[in-house]
């Protein structure tokens with residue numbers, strides 16, 4: 001096994017975005033990789049190159065009708081995939097499939113024991129639901145990866161840990177009644193930010209009631225507020241004993257993001273990643289992947305994601 005962190009890059013995932021002036025532009029990949037190059041981590045990083053996901057892999061989470069709709073609208077290249085946040089730009093099907101493919105490649109590499117840690121920058125598209133796009137997210141790579149881990153590798157207890165400023169509603173509602181999906185999510189209180197969900201009372205439904213952890217934070221919450229909430233995430237994961245960790249590292253929880261109101265620094269992302277690596281070593285044979293998630297202030301996303309990769313590298 002390599003001690004290096006496997007980091008994905010390539011034009012096919014860089015292409016995921018919606019053009020100027022949409023906040024989710026296609027420049028985010030290069031901005032991150034430029035910062036990562038500057039950080040001098042070259043001898044602890046291996047680069048992975050993504051493949052597109054197969055339709056059958058997309059269908060592990062999404063409905064056939066929805067996959068078909070994305071394919072048709074991507075070819076037409078106009079209109080909206082949802083009510084007005086996620087435009088059907090030309091080629092978005094291929095770009096979204098490549099993001100999913102990169103995440104599944106990372107899962108394969110980690111499960112085969114080639115690397116313990118992997119990071120995919122333009123992934124973590126956590127708003128997409130099983131039958132619809134939402135909030136800049138076309139295919140829910142994290143939801144697909146959870147189903148893929150179960151079906152391909154027999155991993156039942158996946159922990160999906162989300163520190164993006166927005167609630168991971170696509171994953172939450174995709175597995176709301178599923179007790180095996182561990183779900184701790186720190187986010188800005190839904191009364192102040194899209195998508196409006198993720199109240200503390202939302203702990204799962206049916207036989208999964210009491211198994212999910214939603215922690216809404218007030219606008220303006222800082223690193224101290226993050227640390228206080230993070231203790232609850234750690235205690236939850238120790239109790240639930242995951243077998244694999246997927247971290248959604250959205251950088252829009254940092255101060256200065258143009259569309260959110262949390263005020264963390266990149267220290268929060270570094271500490272969360274280091275903590276999850278310790279938990280992964282304890283319970284998951286070291287297995288963790290990080291996905292970039294949101295983040296619309298370019299400097300913030302470059303720094304926060306680089307600190308996550310650095311924490312992954314230092315944790316070996």
Ligand SMILES: [Zn+2]
Pocket residue numbers: 164165166250252293294295
């Ligand atoms: Zn976000």
